[in-house]
Amino acid sequence: MVKKVVNIMGKMYMKDNIIAYLEQDSKAKSLIEINDYLSLRSSEDLSNLQKELEELVKAGIVHETKKCKYLLMKDCASLHTGRIDVAKNGYAFLIQENGEEDIFISRDNLNGAIEDDVALVDVFTRNGKIEGKVIKVLDRKLNRVIGEILYVNDKATIILDDKKLDIEIKLENHFANLVDGHKVLVELTRQIGDKKFVGLIIKIIGHKNDPDIDILSIAYKHGIELEFSDEVKEELKNIPESISEKDKNGRVDLTNEMIFTIDGADTKDIDDAISLKKTPEYYELGVHIADVTYYVRPNTALYYDAYKRGTSSYLADRVLPMLPHELSNGICSLNPEVERLAISCVMKIDYNGIITDYDIFPSVIKSQKKMTYKCVNNIIMNGIVPEGYEPYKDTILLMQELAEILRKRKIQKGYIEFDIPEAKIVQDEKGKCVDVVKREQLAGEKLIEDFMIAANETVATHIYNMSLPFIYRVHGMPKPEKITDFLNMLKLLNIKVNTKGIDTSSKGMQKILNELKCHKEAPILSSMLLRSMQKAVYSTDNIGHFGLALKNYTHFTSPIRRFPDTTVHQLLRTYLFNKQIDNDTIDFYQNYLLEVSEYSSEREQAAVEAEREVTDMKMAEYMESHIGEEYNGIITTVTNFGFFVELPNLIEGLVHISTLKGFYNYVPDLLSLVSSDKKKMYRIGDEVTIRVINANKDMRIIDFEVVDGNSK
Numbered sequence: 001m002v003k004k005v006v007n008i009m010g011k012m013y014m015k016d017n018i019i020a021y022l023e024q025d026s027k028a029k030s031l032i033e034i035n036d037y038l039s040l041r042s043s044e045d046l047s048n049l050q051k052e053l054e055e056l057v058k059a060g061i062v063h064e065t066k067k068c069k070y071l072l073m074k075d076c077a078s079l080h081t082g083r084i085d086v087a088k089n090g091y092a093f094l095i096q097e098n099g100e101e102d103i104f105i106s107r108d109n110l111n112g113a114i115e116d117d118v119a120l121v122d123v124f125t126r127n128g129k130i131e132g133k134v135i136k137v138l139d140r141k142l143n144r145v146i147g148e149i150l151y152v153n154d155k156a157t158i159i160l161d162d163k164k165l166d167i168e169i170k171l172e173n174h175f176a177n178l179v180d181g182h183k184v185l186v187e188l189t190r191q192i193g194d195k196k197f198v199g200l201i202i203k204i205i206g207h208k209n210d211p212d213i214d215i216l217s218i219a220y221k222h223g224i225e226l227e228f229s230d231e232v233k234e235e236l237k238n239i240p241e242s243i244s245e246k247d248k249n250g251r252v253d254l255t256n257e258m259i260f261t262i263d264g265a266d267t268k269d270i271d272d273a274i275s276l277k278k279t280p281e282y283y284e285l286g287v288h289i290a291d292v293t294y295y296v297r298p299n300t301a302l303y304y305d306a307y308k309r310g311t312s313s314y315l316a317d318r319v320l321p322m323l324p325h326e327l328s329n330g331i332c333s334l335n336p337e338v339e340r341l342a343i344s345c346v347m348k349i350d351y352n353g354i355i356t357d358y359d360i361f362p363s364v365i366k367s368q369k370k371m372t373y374k375c376v377n378n379i380i381m382n383g384i385v386p387e388g389y390e391p392y393k394d395t396i397l398l399m400q401e402l403a404e405i406l407r408k409r410k411i412q413k414g415y416i417e418f419d420i421p422e423a424k425i426v427q428d429e430k431g432k433c434v435d436v437v438k439r440e441q442l443a444g445e446k447l448i449e450d451f452m453i454a455a456n457e458t459v460a461t462h463i464y465n466m467s468l469p470f471i472y473r474v475h476g477m478p479k480p481e482k483i484t485d486f487l488n489m490l491k492l493l494n495i496k497v498n499t500k501g502i503d504t505s506s507k508g509m510q511k512i513l514n515e516l517k518c519h520k521e522a523p524i525l526s527s528m529l530l531r532s533m534q535k536a537v538y539s540t541d542n543i544g545h546f547g548l549a550l551k552n553y554t555h556f557t558s559p560i561r562r563f564p565d566t567t568v569h570q571l572l573r574t575y576l577f578n579k580q581i582d583n584d585t586i587d588f589y590q591n592y593l594l595e596v597s598e599y600s601s602e603r604e605q606a607a608v609e610a611e612r613e614v615t616d617m618k619m620a621e622y623m624e625s626h627i628g629e630e631y632n633g634i635i636t637t638v639t640n641f642g643f644f645v646e647l648p649n650l651i652e653g654l655v656h657i658s659t660l661k662g663f664y665n666y667v668p669d670l671l672s673l674v675s676s677d678k679k680k681m682y683r684i685g686d687e688v689t690i691r692v693i694n695a696n697k698d699m700r701i702i703d704f705e706v707v708d709g710n711s712k
Helices: 009-022 033-035 043-057 213-223 232-234 302-310 325-331 371-380 390-413 442-467 479-493 504-516 522-531 563-577 585-623
Strands: 062-064 069-073 079-086 090-095 103-105 118-126 129-139 143-154 155-160 167-171 182-191 196-207 261-265 272-278 283-290 313-315 319-321 339-347 355-366 369-371 421-427 435-441 472-475 537-539 630-640 642-646 651-658 664-667 672-675 682-683 689-694 699-707
Touching: 009 033, 009 043, 009 062, 009 069, 033 043, 043 062, 043 129, 043 664, 079 103, 079 129, 079 355, 090 143, 103 118, 103 143, 103 630, 118 563, 143 196, 143 213, 143 325, 167 182, 167 630, 182 213, 196 213, 196 563, 213 585, 232 302, 261 272, 261 371, 261 442, 272 442, 283 390, 302 479, 302 563, 325 435, 339 390, 369 479, 371 390, 371 442, 390 442, 421 585, 435 585, 442 472, 479 522, 522 630, 537 585, 563 585, 563 682, 585 689, 585 699, 630 682, 651 689
Parallel strands: 103 129, 167 196, 261 369, 651 699
Antiparallel strands: 062 069, 079 090, 079 118, 090 103, 118 129, 143 155, 143 182, 182 196, 272 283, 283 339, 313 319, 339 355, 421 435, 472 537, 630 642, 630 689, 642 651, 664 672, 672 682, 689 699
16 A cells, blocks of 8 residues: 555554453563463564564563563553653653653653653652653654754764754764755764764755745654655656546536635635535535545555655645645645535534434535635624625525534533634744734634534544444543642632532533633633643544544545545545445455554644744744843743743743742742742732743743732
């Protein structure tokens, strides 16, 4: 299917059987004991068993003792595994995949572990506080780094962009045109000391003074591909600019239907269109999605490059697409007044918001208009009909009517609406950040969200009921102790919440959010509650979607931007349109979708982290021009070294404890900094006036100081 082939069935079974054996009791087992239990006979089988055990140890599922015996990590009370996150001051935290609390690790206890290592950590208590000590590094994720070239005594050296990386790199090559200030991508070829590596320059990204070089450097750091392969460029020569009569064979012709798109004003990769009719008994909602898999087919370079990327990345105002522009902005984009191939999900929805019937089929559509959220919001919220929207006014208002019904039903079922604001970076033509504003989620945006959720649920439910291998978008329930910790924190902040009826169900989370709405700290606390929950991921194991309160959910509506959606389209074509449901097909997808789910989740997380880094960097760049200025903000986090303040445009900066007048102590029981004379206190939710005293784009830091008279 792709060059990176799935794990074979036998290896998967071996892992499952190893875990099943170790689960029988907590006693450590030797390699031979495990071999005998699995009834393995050949030396090749023994070698494979050893490799599988090594992978389980590397993944943090199994622990290997000093006596080379094996037991499950969960049976090792003081041992924990996770990712090392190094702070700027050299200490670190163990970020645990199971959602448990982060564990502090002092600089002295890192034992050679560096940023992003997966490590085995022994947890202990010191002075009443939980800490960790790295026992060994299980997996070193670091293989490529980004840095700036600096010549010292005519020898090229590299200054790493990531200041958390406390390592030294010896460059083993250079390019003829390499100069001071070049940003380069370096592959680490081998380790020659505790924190010393040999590196090979594999690409000159550009000069540090080039426009957008800052964003491109972060993209490369996170493995986001910027260029498509030569094989893709060759395949693009055969991609048409318009659809032919042959392409329409076997498709339902919807070109005469009132279908249109609603997106941001600057959107060019349009993969969803909508239509709506109303009868005396029901609404007929059509969600029409670009048929990407008609052009991006398995065993092609286009497919493989899309798989490698996993997702489009949106960094500031740049789009790094999953598919080439010839597809994402061209033949696959549902541009107005041109025929396009689609997969349509047409649903009959009664007046209570219940989907009573539906059909999923390949279609041909012609979007009548590219609408913008701004114009649609004007119609819905202000009763203002922009020029050119007159023929669509009634349909848009009808869509809002249905959206409100769907949303009401979602909330009744337990849908959790966090409504967390996001920042939008505004740049000039040279790529410099000139403003940071809040992204608005208004009626039009919510309408599209409601319609897409309905289509995603319908598609997932259909395949789930067929009991076929599938890729779901899942969101696990939060751990009870996380919610208990959050409620205890509210008590410390003296925020009263009626805990009667609150549990770890989605309706329980709903109740907490509703209780918080009347408090000025609500936006901050909503973010904290969201962080206490698990992340949504892709999986073949359908555990449901907690946040949406849905039993079946997938991503079907953005195949231009997300590879899992492309995969769902491929499955619909295989199962529904081509009726290919034989044993070989099922066996193949049972394996292949496991890999797609895991890899797509990884690429999604990489894109999220890159976006976060770019946003932090651009915010710092913006504040470099505003040093000395004063703003009002709200305290979002209090630590033993100071507190963070968020401004109305979501820019956040640190007020270091050393900048406060007088002496302050961190009081964990109050989640506050309290002055030594007990007359002043800073805590989460307090409004303060700050002055910008420092901002550094390269370090991605913003420092504030409190303007006098702001503490309680």
